[in-house]
Amino acid sequence: MGFLVSLLVLSFLIFFHELGHFLAARWFGVKVEVFSIGFGHKIYKKVYGDTEYALSAIPLGGYVKMKGQDDANPSLLSHDQDSYNAKKPWQRLIILAAGPLANLFLAFLLYVAIALLGSQALAPIINEPDPSLSAAKAGMRSGDEIIRIDGQKVRTWGEMSELISKSQGEIEVEFLRGGQERSLMLLPTLRESKNIFGETILRPMIGVSALGEVRIVSYSLFESLPKALNETIRSSQMIVLGIQKLLSGVVPSSEVGGVISIVQITSKASESGIITLFALTALISVNLGILNLLPIPALDGGHILFNLYEMVTKKAPSLAVFTNLTIAGWVILAGLMGLGLYNDLSKIAQGVMP
Template sequence: MGTITFLLVLSFLVFFHELGHFTAAKFFGVKVEVFSIGFGKRLYAKQWKGTVWQFALIPLGGYVKMKGQDDTKPTLREQGDDSYNNKAPWQRIVILFAGPFANFILAAILYFIIAIAGANSLSPTIGNIQANSPAQKAGIQKGDVILRINNNDIKTWEELGKYIKDSKGALKFHIKRDNKILVKIIKPYISDAQNMFKENIKKRMIGISPAPKIVTIYHDPISAVSYAWDKTVESSKMIFLGVQKLIQGIIPSSEIGGVITIGKVISDASQSSIIALLAITALISVNLGVLNLLPIPALDGGHIMFNIYEIIARRKPSDQVFMFLTLAGWVILASLMLLGIYNDINRLFK
């Protein structure tokens, strides 16, 4: 069942990504010859409105084949107003960007649904308290629920941590304990900590950790839009930073995951709840959008860079350069895929 869920989720994400390219291409009058979910041998195909819609044997991606554009033949030239290579560079950029953009839109839609259905988060309930910390000195106890800091309502542990980190000076905590509301003045201190990439940082803290208690937050449609926007932007920033840290060597290459890891994550989420499955699907959709914008020649981002070069230089890259960089891009992608699979196998044996 987990494998089926994985394939359905991946096919759905690929379809939405390619639908972005397809929609933009049709808008500019480019003929789309093939819309494929999967690679390799064709399993099923149907022609509709000038496009062959097909499912292929290897369901680990997909593509739209436009007239005048073929990554396997990067120097291809085809004549006609409906040819991709005869469109202005800015139009090609829009067509290329539309795929990743569709993934961001899909993620926002999924986050919106999660917000309406009920988003699960850690409750702002105190678990452990560090000895001699500002929280202990102020009389904070295990099980206390933080309702408000200064004039800001606190609904989740994430909000609590963010507000303390970004604050200045002493803070007024409104705390619920045994059905009573208490007010405590706490001045955070600067302490050593680690961020999500395990880098050593300094941040404002009061010396508390959360209790293992989940709270479900239901949003109205207006606040759900804000939630969806914030989560999509936050996820995008996290993935961009992750790529940056990987290039810098801060994140080891052993952390790269392949299709096995993705499949396991999706399978585990599907067994947990529909909300968890929607959340991981949204995150993978953002991941797909961000990674496709990287300036690697075989990806959308690489082709966007070629077109930006054409706008600036007022000429296309030479066929030899275009061919060399495209092949180099495919080598990079294949290497990353093999590394991900190698790491997946290592994790399975461990």
């Protein structure tokens, strides 16, 4: 059952991505010849209007084939009024960006749903504070529940921790003790910590740790919208940072996962409940959106780069340059997919696949 859910999630994410391209293309009057979920042999197809809608045998992908655009054969150009090539570079740029943006929008919607439905979160209730730092010195003690930092309401340990880590001086900490509200001015101290990439960093701390109480936290629609937007932005930033760390060697190439990893993790998430599945789906959707914006010729980002070049120079790249770079892009993608598959199979062989 989990495997089926994984395929449905991946197909849905791909559908949403391609739907973004499709709607933008149709908005600008570009004929969409094929809208396919999956690659390879078409096991089902139906023509509506000018478009053939298809479900193909390999469900790990999808594509929108626009008139005048063919990555498999870049020389097949068309300059008819309803073709992709006949549109202005800025219009093509919007069509290309619409797919990744659709994935980011989907992640935003999923984060809104998570906030509305409620999810488990660590409560901002402190354990015995570190006696050497400001919280203990000011008189805070185990069981105190932090409710506001500098006037900003906090409902989870993560929200509290983030506000403290962003502080640049003295902060006002409001907390509950015995049902009564109290307030203290605390000066965070820079201490060494580890980030998610295992790097040693300095971050402001007041010397508190979580008591460990977990509760269900939900938000109103008004609260959910900015929270979902912040979560989408934060996830996007973390993925971009992860790519930078991978390229710089901080994150080893052995951490690159492939389709098998995605299916396995999604399957596990589906067994943990709808909120966990929504959260993972949102993260994969952000990942799909950001990765497609990378300046690799075979991806949306590469085509966006070509159009930006045309907008600046007032001329399109030569067919030879376009073809060679597109082929190089496919080689890079094939290499990354091969690396991900190799890592997945290695983990399975070592018995460490999640």
